Amino acid sequence: MFPEYDVIVVGAGHAGCEAAHAAAKMGAKVLLCTMNMNTIAQMSCNPAMGGVAKGQIVREIDALGGMSGIISDKSMIQFRMLNRSKGPAMWSPRSQNDRMRFAEEWRLALEQTPNVDFWQEMVSGLLVTDGRVRGVRTGIGLEIPGKTVVLTNGTFLNGVIHIGEKQFGGGRTGESAAKGITEQLVGLGFEAGRMKTGTPPRVDGRSLDYSKMEIQFGDENPEKFSYSDETQPLTEQRTCWITYTNKEVHETLESGFDRSPMFNGRIQGLGPRYCPSIEDKINRFAERERHQIFVEPEGWNTVEIYVNGFSTSLPEDVQYKALRKIPGFENAKMFRPGYAIEYDFFPPTQLKLSLETQLIQNLFFAGQINGTTGYEEAASQGLMAGINAARKVQEEEPVILKRSEAYIAVLIDDLINKGTEEPYRMFTSRAEFRLLLRQDNADLRLTQLGHQIGLADDRRLERMLDKKSDTAKLINDLRQKKLSPDLINEGLEDMDTATVKEKISVEKLLKRPQVGLKEIMDLDNDLKVYLSKYSKDVLEQAEIQIKYDSYIEKEQQMVDKLNNMENFRIPVHFDYLAIPALSAEGKQKLNKVRPETLGQASRISGVSPADLSILTVYLGR
Structure with missing residues (x-):
């Protein structure tokens, strides 16, 4: 029934879409598997792209020949360049998007990409023989052969949704969880963990009083994400608004803490530190009398409003009462409550820098399965996994970006060398060369490479x-x-x-x-x-x-020094345990991560400068 595909992508969120598009554009025969063709590229949470450091990632994806920038431009309803008052290393583009148009534009783009086939069904397992992935098995028992597989399962692996004391299986509201893959991978020797994320309630914009809120306009001269001439800047924009919680809101929320899955131990997974729930905020920052709430339209024509800053898993009656005490929300009608979701992830220290797993050849992970949060982080991993899966089939060397070349490289390097115990989010502060990695020069940094590998035209x-x-x-x-x-x-x-x-x-x-x-x-x-x-x-x-x-010259000098270490390659089967002078922790971490270069070894948590000196001497021999 099925031919053998070069690349099978499991999951059609931001990571899966970029992986499928990139691999197909580079000439690979691709199958994109999704549980629901109608939710391809669904913006599960905030209908927005970019932001601090994330906007730089979208520009980098675009510079390499990916699609997130173009799709964002085509579905944009407002554009703002954040941090204009600071230096250019901090300028970060952000768009508010039409949720329905974003998903539609991605689906149309994929349908118009030669070499992409689709299959709507849950993937319940992998076909693995002799330590190599050979394809996937679906929920109804079909076996689809593939030379490489990219897993981009998002929040669907054994997903559990929490609303107050209620909990039920699901990968997203109204959608089933995916079962089978985690258990199989653990059986094959992978380490798995649990993480948590959340989303706020959605409300009817017709029931809000905007006169009580601060208006937030887009930029006077809006820009766009893509460097291509395929899209144009907006000529009109939708406005957003800002309002605030207050003491009364906080007291109402606190009244439901005894029924909160966050505080009564039902949620085990760690949530994102930099995007906490409203109950977490008022608990951790008890001294603050108010918190900002961004009131964001979900599209050009819909009345649905995203209540940014009010992510919660409290009981729906508590959410409703608290919402109505926010200025402008006194008569708010709720479309659906906020909820938290717990899901399986695999600590990313089990991957190579190409995003291929160390345990199973030709198997790649991208997105939330690696412990990240955010559309942009997921999309960039999907892009790199798709590129490297296609190159694996074509018997080409993987594309490994350097930390001095892209935020995408900082993200992947951090994940693989340091791991993550909470959902990883990108910030400009994570990049030591952020003056070189500006949003304005991503094309100068990466387009030549994108063209060289057959992705940028x-x-x-x-x-x-x-x-x-x-x-x-x-x-x-x-x-x-x-x-x-x-x-x-x-x-x-x-x-x-x-x-x-x-x-x-x-x-x-x-x-x-x-x-x-x-x-x-x-x-x-x-x-x-x-x-x-x-x-x-x-x-x-x-x-x-x-x-x-x-300043740029000084950073470039630092890069040149770092590159000397990056060019010092470590043999694949190097025996760290045979070096008695290495510290016990150094041996353990080096043996687990299996760094490809001396530069990568230097960034592994637990590898000391002394360990690095000893390793350099042994490699020099």
């Missing part, structure tokens, strides 16, 4: 090369262009920066913190006319590279 490469050469030319011209004191001094005084006594180059002026290209253009009309021929992207790129030149 010729047009994308051409656009990136044009941007690169235009930026270099503009920077050179700004070094040469000099402005006279009589032309600029009055303006410099207005900017509260020192005046000049002789001609000064635009480049030197730009290095001043108070001065930007926009301000300089206002001082010299000829310069303004000249700069108008460059795109906004090129102008921004040139300004950042000039203004932060010395």
Whole structure:
């Protein structure tokens, strides 16, 4: 009934969609298995993409040739660039999206991708012989042969939903849990654990009083995620709102704590530290009198509202009473209550950097199965797993990004070397080279690689090369262009920066913190006319590279030092236990993770600098 597929992807969430698209685009014959064709790329929680560090990941996915940026642009209802008041390393794009259109655009994109087939049914097990995966087994007993398998099961593996004292099996509200895979993998020697995440209630927007809330507009000049010309920035946007909890809300919520699965021990899994439930917030931060609530529309035309900041698993009657004490929510009608969900995951220290498992050849894990949280984290892992599954079939070396090249690399490197005991979320602070890993230059960092592996098309490469050469030319011209004191001094005084006594180059002026290209253009009309021929992207790129030149250079020097260790490869079957001088913990951790390079070994928790020195000596021999 089924041919042998090159790549079988199990699960059609954000990770599964990116994995299937990437592998197929690279020429692999792909089967995407999902329990429900109508929930492909479902935004299970917040209808938004991007945010701090997550926006950088979406841009990186796009630069490599993935689809999350394009799908986000096509379904966007509002765009904001977060952290504009800080330095460019912190600028992070975020979109509010139309939930239904996002899922529809992903499904249409996959249906129009040659080499992608679909099968709607639960996958209950893997076909494994001689330590190698050979395909999957479905719930009705069909065996589908595949050369590689990518598991992207999200929250479905033995998923249990909690609402107050009620609990029932499910991978998402209204959908069944997936059973069989965890038990089989544990039987094969994998370590498994439990994690928890949650979602807030949804309400009827027609029942809210927005006059009691703060309005939150999108950016005046909205941008987009994708570097391609396939999408355009928004010309109109939907607004969001902000309101706050209060003492009365907190007291109402506390009245239900005795029935909370979080506090009475029914939930065993750890939840995300940086996206806690409302009951967790008022319990952990008892001194705070209020918490912010973001009121976010779920689409262009729907009246459904996402109550961001009110994630909860309290009984539905307590949720309802507490909601109605929030300003603007006095007459709120609830569409459905919030809930918590517990699910199985597999500690990611059991993976290689390619996301292939160490125990079973040709089996890859991506997304929440690895202990992460967030659409963007899942999508980026799916992309890399799809790339590497296709390359495994094509007998090519895996694509392993470096920490200095992408947030995606920081994410994967952290997971595999440090593991995670709570759902991992990406932040800019996790990246030691965040000035190099900005959202504005992801195309310059990654598009050439995406094109090289057959994922980014010729047009994308051409656009990136044009941007690169235009930026270099503009920077050179700004070094040469000099402005006279009589032309600029009055303006410099207005900017509260020192005046000049002789001609000064635009480049030197730009290095001043108070001065930007926009301000300089206002001082010299000829310069303004000249700069108008460059795109906004090129102008921004040139300004950042000039203004932060010395900082970028220092980070690059650190990268060069690190690369020496990354290039020092460790033999696959190296025997750490045979080195008596290594610490007991060092031996244990090195033997478990099996690092591929000395650089990777240096980032494993429990491997000391002394262990690293000893390892370097032995490898040098």
